[in-house]
Amino acid sequence: MENRKCRRLPVFCLAVCLGAASLGGFLPAGRGLGHVMAKEEVITLRVCNWEEYIDLGDWDEEERIELDNGVEILGREALYEEFEDWYYETYGKRVQVEYSCFGTNEDLYNQLTLGDTYDLVCPSDYMIMKLMAEGQLEPYSEDFFDQDNPENYYQRCVSPYIAEVFAENEINGESWERYAACYMWGVTGVLYNPELMTEEEASTWAVFDNPAFYRQITLKDNVRDTYFATLGYLRQEQLTDAAFLEAPDYRQRLADMMNDVSPETIEEVEQLLGGIMGNIYALETDSGKADMVTGKIIANYQWSGDAVYAMDLAEEEGVYLQFAVPRECTNLWFDGWVMLKNGIGDDEEKKQAAQAFVNFLSKPENAVRNMYYIGYTSAIAGGEDDTVFSYLNWCYGAEDEEDSIAYPVGYFFSGDNADEDYIVRTTQEQVGRQLYTQYPSEEVISRAAVMGYFNEEETRNINQMWINIRCLDVREIPLWCLLLTLLLAAGILAAVFLHKKNHYLG
Amino acid sequence: MGAFRFTRKQLCIPYAVFLICFVAAPLLVIIYYAFTNGEGQFSLMNLAGFFTSPYTIGTLAYSFGIAAVTTCVCLLLAYPIAYILARSQWRQKPVIVVMFVMPMWINFTLRITALKEILTVIEGNLAYHPFLNTIIGMTYDFLPFMILPMYTTLLKLDKSLLEAAADLGANPVQVFCKVTLPLSVPGMISGVVMVFLPSMTNYVVLDMLYNSTYIMGSLIGSYFSAYDWHNGSMIALVLLVIILIFTLFTNRYTDEDTGNRGGALL
Secondary structure: OHHHHHHHHHHHHHHHHHHHHHHHHHOOOOOOHHHHHHOOOEEEEEEEEEOOOOOOOOOOHHHOEEOOOOOEEOOOOOHHHHHHHHHHHHHOOEEEEEEEEEOOHHHHHHHHHOOOOOOEEOOEHHHHHHHHHOOOEEOOOHHHHOOOOOOOHHHHHEOHHHHHHHHHOEEOOEEHHHOEEEEEEEOEEEEEOOOOOOHHHHOOHHHHHOHHHOOOEEEEOOHHHHHHHHHHHHOHHHHOOHHHHHOOOHHHHHHHHHOOOOHHHHHHHHHHHHHHHOOOOEEEOOOHHHHHHHOOOOEEEEEHHHHHHHHHHHHHOOOOOEEEOOOOOEEEEEEEEEEEHHHHOOOHHHHHHHHHHHHHHOOHHHHHHHHHHHOOEEOEOOOOOOHHHHHHHHHHEOOOOOOOEEEEOHHHHOOOOOOHHHEEEEOHHHOOOHHHHHOOOHHHHOOEEEOOOOOHHHHHHHHHHHHHHHOOOHHHOOHHHHHHHHHHHHHHHHHHHHHHHHHHHO | OOOOOOOHHHHHHHHHHHHHHHHHHHHHHHHHHHOEOOOOOEOOHHHHHHHHOHHHHHHHHHHHHHHHHHHHHHHHHHHHHHHHHHHOOOOOHHHHHHHHHHHHHOOHHHHHHHHHHHHHHHHOOHHHOHHHHHHHHHHHHHHHHHHHHHHHHHHHOOHHHHHHHHHOOOOHHHHHHHHHHHHOHHHHHHHHHHHHHHHHHOHHHHHHOOOOOOOHHHHHHHHHHOOOHHHHHHHHHHHHHHHHHHHHHHHHHHHHHHHHHHHHHO
16 A cells, blocks of 8 residues: 555656646746736737837947937836836836737637637727727717816827828727827838839839839738738729829828729729739738848838838838839828727726827837837827937938938828928939938828728628638639549559559469 | 645656647637628638639639649759669668758848858749749758658568569669659659648748739738738638648558558568
C-alpha cells in the first residue's frame, strides 16, 4: 500500500503542476493576485484598436520634436499607459486600460458577435454605421460636447471639416457625432513611381485598366475598396461631366452614385472588374508598400495614410514616390472611437473613463505623437492650440527657400480655405507628396464621397460578386485541362489497381 | 463519497478535454451551420448551392488541379533523390538527408517570402505565371514530406530480394520495375497523402505569390469574413468528406499492401 502511494506521488505532483499552470493562464498576464487586490476601485477600460495605430512611445532622445510654438514632443510611454496616469491626476481615479488589437473591421465585428466585450473600439466609417444601425453603440454623454470644459479636448480641437461631416451624416435619423469621435481620416488614391508613370496617367481610376502598365499595378484585396475604384472607372464620364460637377446637389449625387449597389450596377462592375483583373499585377492588403519600394510594381491603390508611410519608407531607400487622387472622385474614410453598449452597460464611471480616453488622444500633442508614429492624419486640428499646424510646418515648411509655394489647408484647420493663418509655405516637390497626401487640397476633398454601409442583401450581393471574380468559373476551364486532370486521376487509379492485381497474382 | 483515486487513465483527461474543445465541438458547430440557413432552420440550400454554382465547382477543380500537379511534380523530383539516398553507400548519408529536411525547420511563410524574391529575379514579373508560381511554391513547401516516407521505405527494402531477382536473371531495369518500384508503393502513397491533401487548401502560398484565384481554403475564408457562416461551413464540410474518402481509400490500400508484402516475405 505504502509503495503504491509513493509511485503515484510524482504523477500527482505533475497533475497539480499542470492544473496550477492552466489556472495561471486564466489570470491576467504579468499581474499577480496581490497587485490587483491591493488597489481599490480600479476602473477597467477594455480598448480595441487597429494594429500599430497608436504611439507606443519609447522614442530616442534625438527624435524629440521641437515646434515653433515652443511645444516639445517626445513619446516616452505608450499613450494608453500615459492615459492611466493622466486620468488619476485629472480625475483622481484609478483606471486600468486593457489594450488589444484587431486586424480588419470584419474580424472586429466577428469578435463582437462571438461574445468578446470591449468598452471602446475604433472601427472604420461603414462599420461604425453598421454598429450604429444595429443599436450596439452607446451615445456620448452631454458633458462630452461641452466646449467650455478644458478637458474636453475632442470637442475643442477636432477639425471643423471633420465635425461638419460627422454632423451631416445620419443613420436612423441620428447624426454620427452622437456616437462616434473621429480618430484618423484620409482619402484613397494611387501611389505611383513618377519616373515610370506621369501624374496625368495616375490621376484616374482608369489607370488599373491601362494596357501600358500591364501587370504592374495592384488593387486592394477587399471588396469595398476595389468596388469603389471600379465603380469610379465605370462612371468616369458622368463623374467628370461639367453639368454633373456644377449641379447644386453635386455632393449628394456623388454620394448616391458611389454608393450604388443595385444588382444592375454590381453586374456591370463585375464585368469591368473581370477585365481589370487580367491587367493588374495582384490584389494586396499590406505587401504593396514594400513592392513599390523594391520596384516589383510601379503603382498601387492605396489609402492616404499608408501612402505616406510608403513614401517615407521609399525615401530611405532613395526612391521617390508620389500620390495622386483620381480626378473622378475619391473615397473619404474615417476611423472613429465608439463605445459599445455591451461593454459599458450602466457603468457611468466606465463611460466617463472611455470618453476621457478619447479626449486624451485628442490633446494636440498626443495627436501629433500619433501622426508622427503611424503616418496617418489625425482628425484633430487643435482649435485655439496651434500645435498640429506647427507640426505641419515642422515637417514640410520651407519658408526660407526661394521657390517655396503656398499650400492652403484652412479648410481643415479653420473651415475657411482662404484663411491666411493656415497656409503652409512648402517646396514645389511636396506637391503630390507627403503633405498633399496627409492633407489633400480642398479641390480634392470637394470630390470625396463617403462609402456607407450596405444592408444585408446588398452586402451579400457585392460579396457574391467578389467571390465570382476570385473563383475560377468551371465553364471557363478549357476542355483539354479538364480532360487532362481526369486522365491524370484515372491514370493514378489504374496504376494502383493494376499494382494490386499484380500483387495478388504474384 | 469515496476517496479520490488517481489512476493512469486520468492522465488522458487533458487530451480528451483538448479534443472535445478544439476538434469535436467545432466540428459539431460546422455541421450545424452547414445545414441551417440564416434563420436557423434546417436547410439543404447550402449543399445544393455548392454543387450548382459553377464558381465553387470551378474552385474545387482548380484546387484539385493544383494538388494533382504538385503531387506529380513532387513525386517525380523526390523518387530519384530518395532512391539514390537510400541505395548509396556513402557514410555521410544522414547529413544529406538532414539537408533535405532542413527547410522544414524554417517557417514556411519565411521560405515563401524568399522564394517570391527569387522568382521575381528569374521571371521578371510574378504576375505573368500565377499557376506555375503556385506549383513551384507548393513543391518547395511540400517536397520534404514526399522525400522522407519514400526514403524510409526504400531504406527498409530487403536487399536480398533484389539479389534474388538479379540471380534469377533480371537485368537492373527489370529489377527496378518488378521489385523495387512495387515495393516502394506504400512510401509513395504516404507521400502522396501528405502532399495532396494539404496542397488543396494551402492558400497562403497563393496569397503570398500573388495568385488571386481562390482555392478551397481561401473560399471558405472569404465566406467567413463576409459573416456567411452557413455556406462557408458547407464548403468546409464537403472538403472534409473528400479528405475522409481519400484517406479511407489510401489507408485501406497501404494496410493490405503491407499485409501482402508480409506474405510475400514468408
